């Protein structure tokens with residue numbers, strides 16, 4: 471008996487949404503775990519491990535792993551205080567990814583439309599398609615600014631949601647509260663993903679949820695807090711919306727280990743401040759070095775990554791990614807993010823990794839270094855993250 475039903479015999483029993491659209495492509499994660507020798511400058515992870523206090527809390531929780539976790543009430547209260555929100559507004563999730571999927575399932579169905587300014591994180595588009603809804607992709611301006619007029623002109627009676635990302639992955643820039651207020655004004659649900667908030671100094675929109683019940687803010691402890699492997703994120707939403715998200719999400723999706731580690735991380739805000747300082751300092755150092763290089767154009771960023779226009783190098787994005795991989799550095803080309811042209815996105819790594827990246831990029835520009843060759847059939851940079 472085949473283990474996998476390759477014939478698709480059960481397809482006729484499946485809901486059409488199970489077949490709709492391409493799912494989020496996460497192959498790059500396996501690709502990088504199989505190559506731990508490569509510097510991970512591709513998934514916008516935090517480069518340093520959690521603090522000893524966070525690790526100790528997680529290890530202690532492991533000894534109680536025979537028990538189901540609780541709903542994390544104390545953590546939700548602490549997050550509410552930290553984010554300046556009503557405690558009833560906080561919903562925990564297995565990473566913000568779980569909650570982004572839940573809001574797509576709550577608001578979107580066949581024939582509906584979701585407006586998504588692009589380039590951006592690919593997950594909004596994949597989850598929209600999986601609900602058999604239509605992503606209405608609205609280009610950012612040439613300098614990656616939001617085109618509010620264009621977004622509002624694309625609203626129809628089928629529009630059920632607007633997705634925003636601030637700071638935006640992969641461009642790195644952030645939107646203002648005033649821009650957001652304009653988009654909230656007609657009353658449509660607006661989901662703002664603020665995954666990178668702790669990696670820079672972008673404006674937090676969580677407090678605006680009190681006055682705008684159609685605003686849903688997504689936050690995570692994966693990036694600036696450096697806990698991506700633990701999978702803990704949260705939504706900040708009007709209490710009615712928050713209760714609906716809670717109804718629709720899987721109970722116990724956040725493990726006891728994640729709850730305890732997150733609580734310990736949140737109790738040490740000076741450590742978070744150091745982490746933010748580190749990533750901002752390294753990001754600005756990389757940006758300044760790249761800005762001196764006439765063949766590339768780095769974009770200012772409030773995230774833990776720098777988008778780089780490499781069109782002046784005479785190589786394609788895939789060639790640069792391949793060549794850097796030969797130098798031990800894993801980066802991403804940006805096709806899945808709907809970024810046209812020759813761009814790579816570099817996640818800010820450790821000081822040593824960043825130096826290696828700058829040196830390797832410099833070597834690629836030495837005469838005689840240009841060539842064309844596919845390195846791996848499964849393009850390590852093709853997925854989204």
Ligand SMILES: Cc1ncc(COP(=O)(O)O)c(C=O)c1O
Nearest residue numbers: 565566567591665690692703855
């Ligand atoms: C914009 C954005 N949102 C969300 C995520 C995923 O966050 P989480 O780890 O909380 O699921 C990512 C990951 O790269 C991201 O870039």
